[in-house]
Amino acid sequence: MQPDPIKKFAAVFAKLPGVGPRQAVRLAFHLVESEQSLLGEISDSVAELMGLKICRNCFFVHGNSDGLCDICRDPKRNPQIIAVVEKATDLLSLEKTKKFSGRYLVLGDLKKTGVMEPEQKLRMAALKKYIEKDCGGQAEEIILAINPTAYGDLNAAMLTTELKPFAKKFSRLGRGIPTGGEIEFADEETLSSALERRT
């Protein structure tokens, strides 16, 4: 009963992260029932995404012609401090704080096994090459901005071993009670971390 274009659209969109098969069908109908201008906007915005590239240095997204993202091209950013993040959106969150003036490596979602995928190995190799070229062989600091979960700890340990010779210092983001949070509702792990890291 579903027209083929609805089925096809739903099949494609259900592959996207966070979109379930039911939502994909609902979206398809919504779009057909909306004004054609919305479909046009979507079509245009998808076409424009096609023009974006991945930075050859840090693997963040950019639209520049020299292969480098806005951060890697920025001479005011400190090349000696590198934050390793999993997702591009993690990078955006850190940028919003305006407290970090170093550079990045976007590594992609790390597996729970502590083993890197081939693409991630390539990115690590690019980081090492970049440290050799731009940081004189050893960066001042590598911040492992990986989520503070059990798997994150595992992966951070793996990355530290892997990158050992390439930085003088390794750090992770501070742990504690989030601003606005309440002690009463903090879990034990968090509260232990907050105590240990009291300032």
Next chain:
Amino acid sequence: MQPDPIKKFAAVFAKLPGVGPRQAVRLAFHLVESEQSLLGEISDSVAELMGLKICRNCFFVHGNSDGLCDICRDPKRNPQIIAVVEKATDLLSLEKTKKFSGRYLVLGDLKKTGVMEPEQKLRMAALKKYIEKDCGGQAEEIILAINPTAYGDLNAAMLTTELKPFAKKFSRLGRGIPTGGEIEFADEETLSSALERRT
């Protein structure tokens, strides 16, 4: 820090039902980081949606050239029994049961106020015209397949008043304990309905 195409894509997609602004940004990055073929598939599937139309009879979606959907064109469907649904996806759910061989009217989401929007008034007018033409002025039955909520009851009452002269019988979907559900966990309203409608 977000390249413009990411911003634009996120702004467009955040307008879609069930897609939040954060998810829209995540989607944008996911797409850029995926293989180009995925962007191509999305682009194609959106383009194909553009070819779909809304049935002039029941307002369901179709890709036919005569302005009628597959259900309205089907001579085996009984034109005397019409199910009024809010969403095209409600129609699909009813079709999946294979227990209904009548026709439909897709009315669009009804407001909680019991007042119809201009587009919905047009669709009601189309239904009346269709009943006059295809059902000899009065359909055998109109099934108000509207959700069994307080607002749904309000809207069903409004629709019954509105369509009074156009059908011999009005009905709504049966209420009770869903198959597989447990009496212990059924709310009072549902259990009352199940008792009243015991068979």
